[in-house]
Amino acid sequence: MRTQRISPSLKIIAAVAALFVALPLLSIFVRVPWSDLRDMLAQKSTRDALFISLQTSIIAALFSCLFGVPLAWFLARSESRGLSVLRVVCITPMVLPPVVGGIALLTAFGRQGIVGQYLYDWFGISLPFTRTAVVMAQIFVAMPFLVLAVEAAFRQSDNELEETASTMGASPSRVFFTIALPAARPAVIAGVALAWARSLGEFGASITFAGSFPGRTQTLPMAVYELVSVDYRLSLVLSLVLIFISVAVLAAMRDRWMVGR
Amino acid sequence: MSISLQGTIGRGEFERSLDFSVVDGEVLAITGPNGSGKSTIIHTIAGLIPLRSGQLQSENIIWDNPSVKTWIAPEHRTCAVVFQDLRLFPHMSVVANVAYGLRAHGVHKDEALSRSSAVLMQVGLSSFEKRRPENLSGGERQRVALARALVVEPRVLLLDEPLSAVDVASRAALRELLPEILSSFAGATILVTHDLGDVEAVATRSLGLI
Numbered sequence: 001m002r003t004q005r006i007s008p009s010l011k012i013i014a015a016v017a018a019l020f021v022a023l024p025l026l027s028i029f030v031r032v033p034w035s036d037l038r039d040m041l042a043q044k045s046t047r048d049a050l051f052i053s054l055q056t057s058i059i060a061a062l063f064s065c066l067f068g069v070p071l072a073w074f075l076a077r078s079e080s081r082g083l084s085v086l087r088v089v090c091i092t093p094m095v096l097p098p099v100v101g102g103i104a105l106l107t108a109f110g111r112q113g114i115v116g117q118y119l120y121d122w123f124g125i126s127l128p129f130t131r132t133a134v135v136m137a138q139i140f141v142a143m144p145f146l147v148l149a150v151e152a153a154f155r156q157s158d159n160e161l162e163e164t165a166s167t168m169g170a171s172p173s174r175v176f177f178t179i180a181l182p183a184a185r186p187a188v189i190a191g192v193a194l195a196w197a198r199s200l201g202e203f204g205a206s207i208t209f210a211g212s213f214p215g216r217t218q219t220l221p222m223a224v225y226e227l228v229s230v231d232y233r234l235s236l237v238l239s240l241v242l243i244f245i246s247v248a249v250l251a252a253m254r255d256r257w258m259v260g261r
Numbered sequence: 262m263s264i265s266l267q268g269t270i271g272r273g274e275f276e277r278s279l280d281f282s283v284v285d286g287e288v289l290a291i292t293g294p295n296g297s298g299k300s301t302i303i304h305t306i307a308g309l310i311p312l313r314s315g316q317l318q319s320e321n322i323i324w325d326n327p328s329v330k331t332w333i334a335p336e337h338r339t340c341a342v343v344f345q346d347l348r349l350f351p352h353m354s355v356v357a358n359v360a361y362g363l364r365a366h367g368v369h370k371d372e373a374l375s376r377s378s379a380v381l382m383q384v385g386l387s388s389f390e391k392r393r394p395e396n397l398s399g400g401e402r403q404r405v406a407l408a409r410a411l412v413v414e415p416r417v418l419l420l421d422e423p424l425s426a427v428d429v430a431s432r433a434a435l436r437e438l439l440p441e442i443l444s445s446f447a448g449a450t451i452l453v454t455h456d457l458g459d460v461e462a463v464a465t466r467s468l469g470l471i
Contacts, residue, residue: 164348166335167307168362169413178361182352 025243032240033233040237048215049223050241053200056131056219060138061196067139068146068195069188073176075147076154091144101140102208109136109209133210134217138199145198146191153187154180190253197249201242263287263449264340264417268315270298270305276313277301281468283417283449290460291453293470299453300345303421306451307342308335319417336365340417341410345425347402349394355405356381356390362413380412381405384438400431404438411442418443420452424459436462 033040040046075087093101109116109127119125127133157180165175181188203221212222220238227235265282277298283289293299304310306317308324311332317325319340324333341362349358356377363373381387384404394402403426410418423439424432440463443450452463460467 160344160346160348161350163309163335164342164344165350165361165365167309167338167340167342168409169336169365170361171336171365174365179350 028236028239028243032236036233037237040234041241043234045214045223046234046238049218049220049238052131052134052216052218053220056134056138056206057196057199057202060135060142060199060202061192063135063139064143064146064195064199065188065192068143068191069150069181071143072147072150073154073180076151090147093141094144094148098137098141098202098204099208101205102137105133105137105140105205105209109133128209129211129213129217131210131217134206134219137206137209138202141202141205142195142198146188146195149191149194150184150187153184157183193249193253197246200245264306264317264319264451266302266306266312266315266317268317269313270301270310271313272298272301272304272310275301277470278315283451285416285447285449286465288443288450288452288463288465290464290467291451291470292455292457292460292467293453294455297470299455299470300421303342303344303419303451303453306338306417306419307340308333308338338417339415340419341413341415342419343403343406343410343421343423345421347406347426349402349405349409351394353393354390355386355392355394355397358394358405359409359412362409366413377408377412380408383411383442384408398431399427400435403427403431403435407439407442411446414448416448418446418448418450420450420454422454422456423452424454424456439463 071090075083075090106113106128108114109119111117111120111126111128116127119127127136161183162175162179165179166172170178200219201221202219203225206217206219207222207225210217212218212226214223218226220242224235224238224242227238263283263285267280269276269278271277275296275298279302281289281291291299291302301310305312305325312325312327314327316323319338322333323329323331324338325331350361353361356374359377359381360370360373363376364370368376378387378390381390384407386401386404386408389397389401389405394405397405403423407423410420424435427435436458443463450463452459454460
């Protein structure tokens with residue numbers, strides 16, 4: 001393999017960039033009260049937030065998969081008009097400030113919301129400030145990541161095999177489940193992991209739409225945010241937990257996201 | 262007649278008028294150089310490319326006629342295709358590839374597997390059932406593709422350059438096998454090829470495209 005020579009000045013700039021990311025993360029490791037770690041992790045508020053975070057993010061990742069994969073298939077294969085508009089709408093939450101997403105969810109599903117008022121009037125269902133709202137906010141923010149990853153895989157996959165299956169008598173839905181989906185499986189798995197990681201870190205949309213009620217809707221990121229001014233040491237511990245989970249996701253997905261040595 | 266096509270086929274810039282029909286038991290060989298639309302004929306009959314004008318019909322059922330807006334989806338046409346590039350499903354075993362069409366037609370799994378085994382035996386691949394297509398030679402893959410088309414007992418069998426993807430040694434063996442299989446096939450066969458040796462080996466009639 002050819003060794004590429006890199007100019008010293010570029011090396012310095014690269015080092016600054018890497019340090020800029022690494023230093024804050026390392027600082028947490030330095031300052032975490034390691035001696036009290038076990039006690040702090042055992043606190044009820046910590047365990048509640050961790051449980052709510054894991055529960056809501058796993059449900060959100062599963063729903064993102066259940067609905068996002070068919071959406072990705074539609075975006076990849078449909079020839080309907082206005083598809084590009086639909087695609088932009090579907091991935092907007094990726095670039096939208098999450099707090100705006102939260103406001104949007106309130107406007108749609110809040111008690112006076114466009115849909116929410118009928119949910120409340122007809123069925124007595126009030127979504128905001130519930131754990132369901134946490135999950136909805138996470139799906140809103142995370143599903144686009146999955147849709148984009150899976151759509152790309154569907155686009156790359158072999159249309160000819162799908163055609164072949166149809167000449168063998170397979171209906172469009174059988175073609176999807178037996179040919180297209182198995183071919184896209186690695187992307188679906190990566191998309192679920194991505195959606196799950198994104199759900200776990202979700203803060204802006206969920207705190208706006210679901211509030212931060214300890215034991216009910218307070219997830220780990222919300223707890224970290226609220227603890228910064230009250231119990232900084234505990235917020236460090238919770239941050240460490242989130243860093244640990246993020247690194248674990250990266251490690252599990254390293255074949256897909258990391259190239260090189 | 263089993264299948265007839267009167268009309269214009271086309272793909273992109275390419276267009277060509279055709280008029281032919283094939284009856285049960287007949288093997289029509291359509292020959293011509295590359296670019297003469299041989300594969301387009303197969304794809305049009307299978308329903309993967311729409312007819313530009315005219316009519317494609319099998320028995321008394323119109324499969325494609327743009328002027329009356331009739332078009333039958335590929336999965337509802339009683340034909341089976343052996344594609345030039347075979348297109349075996351890479352994530353399925355040989356027997357699952359062959360059983361796929363039967364399963365798609367609602368045949369129970371056990372019956373689909375036993376019927377598939379029988380057809381695999383007919384093409385000389387009994388011991389290959391559990392293998393993946395990637396672990397087969399070109400000639401063996403060709404036989405799987407053939408078995409996959411025959412197992413659904415189609416009314417019309419479409420063969421697109423069935424011997425092009427194999428080496429010389431396998432080709433000789435397949436040239437012996439193919440007439441044997443086609444003679445016991447009850448439906449109509451359309452074979453497109455650029456190789457006159459294929460025509461001699463299996464065709465009962467031929468049509469040359471220029």
